[in-house]
Amino acid sequence: MGNSLLELLSPAVKRLRASEIRELLKLVRKSKEIISFAGGIPDPKYFPKEELAEIATKVITEQGEYSLQYSETKGVPELREALADFLYRNRGFKADPENIIITSGSQQALDIVARAFICIGDKVITESPSYLAAIGAFKLAGAELVGIKIDENGMKTFILEDVLRKLKSEGFKPKFIYTIPVAQNPGGVTMSRDRKKHLLELASQYDLLVIEDDPYSYFVFDEKADITSLKALDKEDRVLYMSTISKILAPGIRLGWIVPPEELTRRLELLKQYVDLHSPTLNQYIFAEAIKTGLVDRHVKKLKNVYKVKRDAMVSAMEEYFPEYTWYSRPIGGFFVFTYIYKQGFDAKSYLTVAIEKYKVAYVPGQGFHPDGTGENSMRLSFSYPSPETIREGIKRLSQLIKEL
Amino acid sequence: MGNSLLELLSPAVKRLRASEIRELLKLVRKSKEIISFAGGIPDPKYFPKEELAEIATKVITEQGEYSLQYSETKGVPELREALADFLYRNRGFKADPENIIITSGSQQALDIVARAFICIGDKVITESPSYLAAIGAFKLAGAELVGIKIDENGMKTFILEDVLRKLKSEGFKPKFIYTIPVAQNPGGVTMSRDRKKHLLELASQYDLLVIEDDPYSYFVFDEKADITSLKALDKEDRVLYMSTISKILAPGIRLGWIVPPEELTRRLELLKQYVDLHSPTLNQYIFAEAIKTGLVDRHVKKLKNVYKVKRDAMVSAMEEYFPEYTWYSRPIGGFFVFTYIYKQGFDAKSYLTVAIEKYKVAYVPGQGFHPDGTGENSMRLSFSYPSPETIREGIKRLSQLIKEL
Numbered sequence: 001m002g003n004s005l006l007e008l009l010s011p012a013v014k015r016l017r018a019s020e021i022r023e024l025l026k027l028v029r030k031s032k033e034i035i036s037f038a039g040g041i042p043d044p045k046y047f048p049k050e051e052l053a054e055i056a057t058k059v060i061t062e063q064g065e066y067s068l069q070y071s072e073t074k075g076v077p078e079l080r081e082a083l084a085d086f087l088y089r090n091r092g093f094k095a096d097p098e099n100i101i102i103t104s105g106s107q108q109a110l111d112i113v114a115r116a117f118i119c120i121g122d123k124v125i126t127e128s129p130s131y132l133a134a135i136g137a138f139k140l141a142g143a144e145l146v147g148i149k150i151d152e153n154g155m156k157t158f159i160l161e162d163v164l165r166k167l168k169s170e171g172f173k174p175k176f177i178y179t180i181p182v183a184q185n186p187g188g189v190t191m192s193r194d195r196k197k198h199l200l201e202l203a204s205q206y207d208l209l210v211i212e213d214d215p216y217s218y219f220v221f222d223e224k225a226d227i228t229s230l231k232a233l234d235k236e237d238r239v240l241y242m243s244t245i246s247k248i249l250a251p252g253i254r255l256g257w258i259v260p261p262e263e264l265t266r267r268l269e270l271l272k273q274y275v276d277l278h279s280p281t282l283n284q285y286i287f288a289e290a291i292k293t294g295l296v297d298r299h300v301k302k303l304k305n306v307y308k309v310k311r312d313a314m315v316s317a318m319e320e321y322f323p324e325y326t327w328y329s330r331p332i333g334g335f336f337v338f339t340y341i342y343k344q345g346f347d348a349k350s351y352l353t354v355a356i357e358k359y360k361v362a363y364v365p366g367q368g369f370h371p372d373g374t375g376e377n378s379m380r381l382s383f384s385y386p387s388p389e390t391i392r393e394g395i396k397r398l399s400q401l402i403k404e405l
Numbered sequence: 406m407g408n409s410l411l412e413l414l415s416p417a418v419k420r421l422r423a424s425e426i427r428e429l430l431k432l433v434r435k436s437k438e439i440i441s442f443a444g445g446i447p448d449p450k451y452f453p454k455e456e457l458a459e460i461a462t463k464v465i466t467e468q469g470e471y472s473l474q475y476s477e478t479k480g481v482p483e484l485r486e487a488l489a490d491f492l493y494r495n496r497g498f499k500a501d502p503e504n505i506i507i508t509s510g511s512q513q514a515l516d517i518v519a520r521a522f523i524c525i526g527d528k529v530i531t532e533s534p535s536y537l538a539a540i541g542a543f544k545l546a547g548a549e550l551v552g553i554k555i556d557e558n559g560m561k562t563f564i565l566e567d568v569l570r571k572l573k574s575e576g577f578k579p580k581f582i583y584t585i586p587v588a589q590n591p592g593g594v595t596m597s598r599d600r601k602k603h604l605l606e607l608a609s610q611y612d613l614l615v616i617e618d619d620p621y622s623y624f625v626f627d628e629k630a631d632i633t634s635l636k637a638l639d640k641e642d643r644v645l646y647m648s649t650i651s652k653i654l655a656p657g658i659r660l661g662w663i664v665p666p667e668e669l670t671r672r673l674e675l676l677k678q679y680v681d682l683h684s685p686t687l688n689q690y691i692f693a694e695a696i697k698t699g700l701v702d703r704h705v706k707k708l709k710n711v712y713k714v715k716r717d718a719m720v721s722a723m724e725e726y727f728p729e730y731t732w733y734s735r736p737i738g739g740f741f742v743f744t745y746i747y748k749q750g751f752d753a754k755s756y757l758t759v760a761i762e763k764y765k766v767a768y769v770p771g772q773g774f775h776p777d778g779t780g781e782n783s784m785r786l787s788f789s790y791p792s793p794e795t796i797r798e799g800i801k802r803l804s805q806l807i808k809e810l
Binding site: 003004005009010011012013014018026042047049050056057060061064066068069070071104105107108111117119137140237238246250253254261263264270273275276277279280283 | 408409410411413414415416417418419421422423431444446447449450452454455457458461462465466469470471472473474475476477509510512513516520521522523524538541542545580581612614641642643651655656657658659666668669672675676678679680681682683684685686687688
């Protein structure tokens, strides 16, 4: 008699499908020939290795009794204090360190939010397109997503208003609105000040929670873009702010943070306790020191120029090579260009294998970014990892694929 | 109009209660006077700070492009390979590195197991008493726990046999049996070889999954105890093995691992991807290097003596000070002594405040370790953190509390 352990899995886990991003990374990692525009992966050439090695040595040698020990679920107090200061300087809101929860990357923040609020069948509002892994986390918890289209001014809040009215008339209250207001993933757009205010007014009118995901605001290349965070405009304490160390320092350190409405902090902290007790103490000490010594500020400043050059390389290559039946975003910041290919039968997902094998170029198919499952003809292209020259070559290959397939 | 965001929380999260261990740690951390027998906290005096600082510098400086970058969900291959070798040498089973999933501590492993299998109302079998945080994770997922009493030979598998027969006759199939077979938490006992075999026979007969939690087997002080892991005896691949770095190196690095039955690996890996993408790459490189350089082996050898002296100090102090109406375990290994106080009206939970405030001694009330909610008159005492002298003084204080209250 064979085992039938698979039958023991819960229905949600039985239904899980592999993320395209992750599967791609595996394929692409094996080859040096393939140019990858897939994951939003920082360029490792710029990791501040020497400085981080120095900091790691310091916090282990001088504070090892604490940095190697168990610590508070909410996070190491020194980090929460340093982070409150960092957020005030960079994002314009004052967070009480007692009201910050350190997470293991922003994926964990998304998962905690999903578990804390979503029951099967609950409505959740996101932008369309929105961040693939957020959509995945919300769906795993059982959410039914409602996508609100974006344009160059971010989420179309006048559509949001209609949707909220309609949902209410049908007896639904969404669990939250999830938005990446600044340098959106994958759209590269930033919400205008008026729309930010409109969104908050609607949240107030309908008594809603707003989840603000903010990984890319440090990399906004166009000076006139409004990078104000929703949290800074939030007078009613109904914005749950989240961000991550992954883009501003290094993803392998795997830290993120949540600044929730104060009334929710205790509940989210309790959930985090069941999830993993606390995020790695050592990493938190390293991050605190990296903020306090100014390393993070210096690093962000440097990276901003690096990524601006790469964005310019990608957009100008697309202008040169892409056929006229394509549309692509001109991102004001972030790591991505999003593109739609308006060619009969173009299916980015089914073409991916040949893209990788024949054209030696990788991207993320855009369908997973659309809460309603549309967008077969779209793809997300990340310019963060390859060099400007490689970006140019990759876009050339991609345009061949688009023209030939 | 005020916000009503709390109402948006899912029922499971609304029901969450704070863990006694964590709340205690907070109270006790503020004072140097209080002797804590609470958390299973390693003695930080012995953290191998110099060696770890050296390793951290090395993996950041020489391998920073990888150690600071995103990595595979299942874990860094170098670590999974080093760990497979480590487990073979120390725990006697051959794990395919492809079949190891690195987690963020064993708490995350417990949470992943709970989410992967448990639906509301599912039966789960544990030892009674069992590990408080495992009970918490299973209950959060909605499990109804069935506790099987332990004695000096571990779980009473003849009772398990009755329970399984009864459950089956009522139409129930438990999702899994959770056990800490070696140096049990909180009992300090180790399952005899016969009972291990009996457990696996029953698992085979009823086609069940067995979760083997193995944090303490490296610290078994009595040479004649059988420390064989269930996984090494498992011929049908139905044991999911899990363990942690927390006791053998340092908890602040926050890593654990799962070696599941092979048919489950892919599903658990997918779930982990939604949970936090992957555990910190940097920490995995550090741990891999600590295994490969022999640091972990050397450290475990040293710690085993340290903890043996502490266990002896606690047990001999209890023999001297504890009144005759108490029973306490003589742990063959691990970090804990478990004790029952047979005195009318003795309630360890409600006495805890006065224990801390008046007697300046802390423990974990035993009720949370009992799946059926009994054990009001019990407590778990950890000897891992305080010095032998402090242990003696703390047991003296505790015996005063027991006699006076």
